[in-house]
Amino acid sequence: MLRDAGYLAYRDLLYLLPRRETWMWTFVMPIIFFYFIGNVTGGFGNHEKRDPIAVLVPADGGFLADELIRRLEQRNFQVIHTVHFFRELRIPAGFTATVLAGKPVQLELTRYGAGIDTDYDRTRAARAVYTVLADLVAISSKGGTPNPKAFAQLAQQPRLISLSVTSAGKRKDPPIGFEQAVPGTLVMFTLLIMFTSGGVSLLIERRQGILRRLASSPMSRGAVVLGKWGARVTLGFIQIAFAMGAGKILFKVNWGDHLGAILLLLAAYASLAAVLGMLLGNFSTSEGQVIGLGVIASNVMAALGGCWWPIEITPRWTQSLALVFPTGWAMDALHKLMFFGDSPAAVIPHIAAFVVTALIAGYVLARNFRFE
Amino acid sequence: MRFVFTSAVKDLRRLRREPVTLLTWLGIPTFIAIILVVIFGRGDARPNGKLLIVDEDRGIGATLLAGAFSQGPLGNMISVEKVELEEGRHRVDQGKASALLIIPKNFTQALVEGQAANLQLIRNPAQRIMPEMIEEVLSMLTDGAFYLQMVAGDQLRKSAQGTPSDASVAQISVQFNHVIEDTRKYLAPPLIQLNTKVIQDKTDKPGGFAALMLPGMLYMAVFFIAGGLATDVWRERASGALRRVATTPASFRSFLAGKLLAVLVVLALVGAFGLGVARFLADLRISNFPLAVLWIAVSGCGLYLFMMLLQSLASTERVAHMLGNFVLLPLTMLGGSFFPFDMMPRGFAQIGRLTPNGWSVTQLQKILAGVEVTPAAFAAVILFVAAGWLVVGWRIRRTAC
Numbered sequence: 213m214l215r216d217a218g219y220l221a222y223r224d225l226l227y228l229l230p231r232r233e234t235w236m237w238t239f240v241m242p243i244i245f246f247y248f249i250g251n252v253t254g255g256f257g258n259h260e261k262r263d264p265i266a267v268l269v270p271a272d273g274g275f276l277a278d279e280l281i282r283r284l285e286q287r288n289f290q291v292i293h294t295v296h297f298f299r300e301l302r303i304p305a306g307f308t309a310t311v312l313a314g315k316p317v318q319l320e321l322t323r324y325g326a327g328i329d330t331d332y333d334r335t336r337a338a339r340a341v342y343t344v345l346a347d348l349v350a351i352s353s354k355g356g357t358p359n360p361k362a363f364a365q366l367a368q369q370p371r372l373i374s375l376s377v378t379s380a381g382k383r384k385d386p387p388i389g390f391e392q393a394v395p396g397t398l399v400m401f402t403l404l405i406m407f408t409s410g411g412v413s414l415l416i417e418r419r420q421g422i423l424r425r426l427a428s429s430p431m432s433r434g435a436v437v438l439g440k441w442g443a444r445v446t447l448g449f450i451q452i453a454f455a456m457g458a459g460k461i462l463f464k465v466n467w468g469d470h471l472g473a474i475l476l477l478l479a480a481y482a483s484l485a486a487v488l489g490m491l492l493g494n495f496s497t498s499e500g501q502v503i504g505l506g507v508i509a510s511n512v513m514a515a516l517g518g519c520w521w522p523i524e525i526t527p528r529w530t531q532s533l534a535l536v537f538p539t540g541w542a543m544d545a546l547h548k549l550m551f552f553g554d555s556p557a558a559v560i561p562h563i564a565a566f567v568v569t570a571l572i573a574g575y576v577l578a579r580n581f582r583f584e
Numbered sequence: 585m586r587f588v589f590t591s592a593v594k595d596l597r598r599l600r601r602e603p604v605t606l607l608t609w610l611g612i613p614t615f616i617a618i619i620l621v622v623i624f625g626r627g628d629a630r631p632n633g634k635l636l637i638v639d640e641d642r643g644i645g646a647t648l649l650a651g652a653f654s655q656g657p658l659g660n661m662i663s664v665e666k667v668e669l670e671e672g673r674h675r676v677d678q679g680k681a682s683a684l685l686i687i688p689k690n691f692t693q694a695l696v697e698g699q700a701a702n703l704q705l706i707r708n709p710a711q712r713i714m715p716e717m718i719e720e721v722l723s724m725l726t727d728g729a730f731y732l733q734m735v736a737g738d739q740l741r742k743s744a745q746g747t748p749s750d751a752s753v754a755q756i757s758v759q760f761n762h763v764i765e766d767t768r769k770y771l772a773p774p775l776i777q778l779n780t781k782v783i784q785d786k787t788d789k790p791g792g793f794a795a796l797m798l799p800g801m802l803y804m805a806v807f808f809i810a811g812g813l814a815t816d817v818w819r820e821r822a823s824g825a826l827r828r829v830a831t832t833p834a835s836f837r838s839f840l841a842g843k844l845l846a847v848l849v850v851l852a853l854v855g856a857f858g859l860g861v862a863r864f865l866a867d868l869r870i871s872n873f874p875l876a877v878l879w880i881a882v883s884g885c886g887l888y889l890f891m892m893l894l895q896s897l898a899s900t901e902r903v904a905h906m907l908g909n910f911v912l913l914p915l916t917m918l919g920g921s922f923f924p925f926d927m928m929p930r931g932f933a934q935i936g937r938l939t940p941n942g943w944s945v946t947q948l949q950k951i952l953a954g955v956e957v958t959p960a961a962f963a964a965v966i967l968f969v970a971a972g973w974l975v976v977g978w979r980i981r982r983t984a985c
Contacts, residue, residue, distance in 0.1 A: 233906030241910065248917050252928050298930070311775055321780045325926050334780050339724055341778045346727070349770045350734035353763070366734075372700045373729040375722050379709045380676040380684070392712055404913075412905050419822070420901075497602065499905070500812035504608030507808050508615050515619055520922075524631045524682065524711045526623050531632075547679060551709040 213438070216431045220439025225446055237405060238447065242455035245401050246463055250393040262290035263333070266297035274308020275360045276344060280319075283340035298324040299333060311348070312358060381552030383468065390463035395546040396519035398455055398478070399539055402448060403485050403513060407506035410444045410489030412499050418584060427583035437578045441486055448482035470549050473556035477549070480566035481542045487573040494582055513539040541565055587834040591842020595816075596849060609812070609850075612805035613798075613858030620797055621865045633682030633714030635664050636672040643692030649685075649703075652725055653718070662718065676706050682714035683707050685722070696740045698733050736763045796924050798862045799952065803945045804921035805858065806851060806884045811908050813847055814891035817980065818901040826980065837977035840892075844973060847888045848881050855880030871954030879951055883944040883965050889972030890940060896979035920945045940968075 228234045265284060269277045280303070281291050302320045304310070310317050321337050323330045351362045417423050426436050453475070459465035467474055489506070496502045514520055516530060517539025523531050534540030545562035548554040599606055635653055639646045653662045662682070667675070669686065676684040686704040694701035705722060707715035732740070739759045742752070769775070820826050829839045855877045862868040870876055891908055898904030916922060918935060919942030925933040936942040944965075950957050 231903075231906075233903055233910065236910050237906065241913065244914055245917070248914075248932070249922070251932060252923050314769060314775070316773060316775055316777065318777045318779055321778055322783065323780065324783045330782055335720060337780075338778050339720075339727075341776055342774070343727060345770060345774060345776045346731040348775070349767050350731055352770070353735045353766055369730075369734070370700075371726060371730050372698060372733065373695065373703070373726045374700070375703045375705060375719070375726050377705045377707060377719055380673075380679070380706050381709060383709065409906070409909060413902065416901050416905065419819075496604075498605050498812075499815045500602070500605040500809070501608055503808055503812045504605065504612055507804075508608070508612055512615060512619055515623070522631075522712050524633050524714045526632070528632055530623050544679075547710040552677060552679065 213432050213435045216435035217438035217442060220426075220431065220436065221442030221446065224440065224443030228443065228447060234447065237409065238451045239454055241405075242398070242401060242451065243458050243462065245397050246390065246394050246455070246459060249397045250390040250463060252393075262288055264292050264297070264299065265289040265333075265337075266294045266300040267291050268293070268295065268300065268302045270303065270305040270307070272306050272309070273303050274306075275363070276308040276311055276348075276358075277303050278360075279344050279347070279363055280340060283343055284337065287336040287340050289336065289340075301337060381554065383551065383553035390459070391465050391550070392522075394459045394463060394465045395550060396514075396543060398452065398459070399481070399517070399542045399546070400510070400514040400519040401455070402452060402478070402482055403539060404506070404510045405451070406444065406448060406482065406485035406489035407492055407510045408489075408503055410486055411493030411496065411502040411506055413444075414440065414490055414493030415496060415499060415502055418493075418582060421584075423583040433581055434578050436583075437490075437574065437581050441483075441490060441574065441577075444490070445479075445483050445486040448486055449479055452478045452482060466550075468550045468553060470556050473559060474546065474549050476556075477542070477545050477559055477563055477566075480563045480570070481538065484538055484566045484570040484573065487570050487577060491573060491577050494577060494580065513537045516540065518543045538566065538569070587838045588842045588845060591839050592845035592849070593842075595843055595846035599846070599850065605812075606850075609805065609809045609854055610857050612808065613802050613854070614861050616801045616805070617798055617858070617861045617865050620801075631661050631713045631717070633662050633711065633718070634680075635662050635718055636667045636675060636681045636684045637664060638669045638672050638684065638686045639666055640669075640689045641687045641691035643690075645692030645695040646687040649687060649691075649722075649725060652721060658717075658721065662714065673706070676708055679708055679710050681708060682711050683718045685718075695729055695732075696743070698737050698741060735767060736760065739763060796926065798858075798866055798868055799948050800920040800922070800924050800945050802855070802858045802862070802880070803919065803941050803948070804916050805854065806880060807887050807912060807916055807919075807921070807941055809851065809854060810847070810884055810888035811891045811912050813850070814888055814895050814908070815901070815905065816843075817892065817895050818904065821983075830981070835977070836981040837973065840973060840977045840980060844885055844888070844969075848885055851884035851888075852877055852881035855884070868952065870952050872951055876948060876951045879944070879948055879957075879965075882969065883940075883947070886965055886968045886972060887941060887944075889969060889976050892976045893972065893979065896976060896983055915939050915941055918942060 262285075267281055267284065269281070284291055284301070300322045302322070304317060304319070307317055319341060321334065323333055347363055347366055348358055350366060351358050356362045414423075423436070427433075431439075456465075456467060456474070456478075460467060488509075492502055492506055492509070496505065516534055517537045518526075518531075518534045519539055523534065523543075535544060541562045545559040548558045549556070637646075637650050639650070650664055650666070653659070653664050665681075667684075672681075672684045672686075675681050684706040686706070688701055688703070690699075691701050691703075693699065703722060703726070705719055707719065739756055742759075743756050817826075829836060856873075859868070859870055859873065859876055859880075863870055891912070894907050894911055895904045898907050918932065919939040920928075920933075920936055921941065925936060925942075925946070928936065937946050947957055947961050
């Protein structure tokens with residue numbers, strides 16, 4: 213049976229690998245997905261990338277305007293001087309002179325679009341503004357004259373109450389940017405492809421009579437199922453391996469110290485996804501069903517498993533619910549290995565869960581495999 | 585004209601024989617709406633996190649620090665729990681908290697007497713938003729401690745010295761009063777005030793995060809359905825239906841027009857159902873329900889013709905399927921179906937709005953918000969459908985046999 217399955221998988225791969233569409237899905241689509249989703253979701257908390265803010269400074273803004281700009285840059289803003297920008301701070305004329313004369317001044321922050329990013333911008337800008345005011349108060353309370361030198365001297369004062377920040381786990385440098393987004397994207401992408409393409413291709417083969425001809429061959433049912441699964445999962449492995457390589461080279465993703473464990477984990481995950489995709493293709497009667505059910509299932513599992521958005525923006529009960537889904541297991545395991553630097557032993561339960569579930573699903577598939 | 589209706593009825597009857605397919609398509613927006621509403625409710629997406637605090641100080645400074653996270657909006661997002669050091673480290677290393685804050689011994693004394701003290705924050709690397717917020721708040725509090733020392737440090741140190749006499753208490757009170765008086769001109773009201781003006785797009789709608797995501801997700805469903813319906817041409821070819829049409833007096837364009845009519849009906853049904861679910865579950869504001877349904881149906885026909893063109897360019901069904909997915913998935917990503925345009929980087933959003941589905945989503949959002957959609961937009965989609973019908977009709981004729 214194994215020889216038959218191996219032969220079938222080999223022939224399927226020989227058929228699939230040279231095809232342009234296979235190359236597109238294996239080598240082009242993962243990069244597109246990573247680039248897009250990484251850019252959309254990988255920005256928050258990424259201190260490597262500064263957020264541009266247009267600061268409109270009048271000619272007589274004075275040294276307090278310069279101080280404010282310096283504080284904004286400390287808050288990870290990149291100060292530009294464009295008009296009608298979506299994030300804009302307007303400093304009124306005579307800013308410094310008015311403040312030093314003891315008259316109130318209003319700065320206006322204009323932000324297009326609401327949401328958590330806007331709240332974060334508002335907090336950072338407020339901190340920059342009110343620390344300038346606090347410096348003014350501190351200098352005046354000591355009887356000093358507010359001027360650039362006094363501000364510089366105050367900035368040199370040691371901060372006695374300090375805050376040191378480290379990352380949990382064994383990994384020394386915390387993940388940022390694309391490193392945050394790529395694992396979730398990879399998990400979702402693998403599932404989506406195995407469900408839709410893997411399921412539809414089986415359906416097409418059934419319709420074209422390919423499976424019927426296999427049924428009339430000396431190969432056992434189990435060999436056919438195993439062979440078909442083997443081809444799909446091998447292609448999945450190639451895709452995952454390439455995606456990880458592309459992630460490392462193009463997006464500077466650090467996969468951590470346990471690359472072998474990550475590969476094994478993702479291989480087990482792809483195995484389960486391939487079987488589930490084949491189950492979908494087996495029981496569906498049209499491409500529409502496969503695609504519809506595949507889209508629903510993969511989106512639901514990706515959303516609830518924590519692939520789409522930072523899991524902490526969901527209620528606590530959904531954060532627990534994530535572990536019901538294979539996507540949640542995969543994300544939990546990848547976090548342990550990549551973000552916390554845990555040892556490979558920490559993900560043995562996850563790999564075992566994938567393998568056991570794949571075996572059960574494979575058994576169901578083999579028992580109910582439809583050749584026509 | 586009769587052949588057009590016959591062709592449409594034929595397709596609708598075939599679809600009726602596959603109720604699972606139709607229910608699945610109706611299920612796409614439903615499930616997604618349910619998921620979004622169940623997870624996020626009808627409000628905005630707000631982070632939820634847990635801050636573990638190891639209080640080695642056991643003084644008022646630590647209490648004030650912990651209390652800062654329980655106030656106002658922060659209190660709704662962050663739950664604070666005091667733990668012992670070992671337990672805290674274990675839990676944060678397991679990813680069971682957003683961050684662990686260790687307040688050292690004699691923190692209160694350091695705060696009052698102007699001595700050095702170091703707060704340690706250990707962040708959960710698997711989370712992004714909550715640890716960042718917690719760090720920002722703590723950083724602001726350390727700023728506050730610095731300025732407090734600058735302004736009233738001497739007074740604080742005096743008040744901390746032993747058991748003060750009545751005269752000392754009076755003197756300290758007067759000094760604090762002087763500090764308050766001196767700072768009043770700067771702080772009450774603040775000499776420098778920051779006003780924030782948030783300009784929401786007219787298409788921003790109430791209903792929170794779920795309502796924000798739903799129009800794009802509905803178009804993802806429409807696009808996938810259009811793609812699924814477009815693959816039907818392979819079944820027609822395999823069954824010989826296309827060859828038979830070629831032998832009749834009716835034109836392929838009439839045949840295709842019938843298919844288009846059937847697609848219009850299906851997408852109108854899906855659009856109506858999806859919008860209904862979105863309105864009921866996610867409180868999506870819909871200013872003009874019939875127009876929105878019509879828009880979804882007509883623009884969906886444009887997407888269907890686009891997918892049909894791709895199908896006609898492929899040599900085999902397998903290639904067609906791969907090609908379809910290769911085009912469909914990036915377009916749905918860029919076109920605001922995976923993430924709303926508001927969440928994308930501006931460059932991506934600008935490009936995304938130019939894609940056929942992205943442009944359709946933008947127009948749909950305008951219709952939902954009650955913003956007037958220009959006649960040019962309607963003309964454009966009708967022209968697109970008409971041009972697609974002509975081109976695809978020609979392609980199917982060429983590849984029918």
